[in-house]
Amino acid sequence: MFGRTAVQVAPWPCRRRCGRARTGGGYRRQWCQPRSDPQLVRLLTWLRLERQPTGALGRAADHEPKLTEIARAQAAGRVRAGDPFDLFTLVLSMAFAWSAASVVYAATADEPDEDHDRRRTLLAACVRAAISPTTTPQV
Template sequence: MPEQPQTSRGAATYQRILDAATEEFAQHGIAGARIERIVTAARSNKAQLYAYFGDKEGLFDAIFLGSLERITNVVPIDADDLADWAVRLYDEYLRRPDLIRLATWTRLERRPQGHLVEMHQHYDDRKLRAIAEAQDAGRVRAGDPFDIMAMVIAMSMAWSPVSNVYAASSQEPDEVHDQRRALLRDCVQSATAAGRSHASPS
């Protein structure tokens, strides 16, 4: 765990390092990020960075896990309205595209298979329980709650920075985003509606 600073001046330096490192890692990945650029942008030095975070890997961990906490807290799941959850995730990707890039680098450089983080249960359990409860109440279609969660998140990322088709930008006209939100909402509602039958094997 990072060593938290004890003074307001130290806290300001700590935050500048986090901000500079977030931009650096999002742009260059883990291997490509350079500590020299980070401390220069943060108006700090290597000694402070290493005292707070240990090393470059520790710094990335602090940033990436913090980004997961942010998305969990800023965009909490509503299993009774998964379509609205997907739309709110879409909006968060517009506000913070760097968070999606951090996840992409993690997938490319650290965990090409399986869960994105080792402590995935910390981030997934509440979502999975909420989906399972909605299923039990007949509000969400049957199926593995994890697969339903993964599908809804993937749909929300259709225009995100990791899209192979088109990456949206907050600079685009509001009506364009409204059209995408409406389409996303309709598609998620259709895909997760209770009572949908499973496809029969051919």
């Protein structure tokens, strides 16, 4: 997600209708996952609402490699300063914007590729803007 460049590009399997590899960073993998496995998203949403309404879901150790990667990218000047957990949470939440957990609109794999591509492009631009080392938070 926060690898060598602000938005890492790597092949990943797209489990939508196409089934072919596409390019995208970690946030793009997160884009495809909720659409290819909406039951998992529903289960996580249920877990959040019914069993664990506050705090982190899962074990902190599960996120440690990602947080370490973000901190390294920050130290190298590729990612904006700030709490790595906050950046991780923000990017992951953005990637789930059109998932089954969305309170606005839940997209499905049956929608036209153009819709998914448009949303994925918007997500990429927003993630770049959010994590850019030149981004200055407005208070």
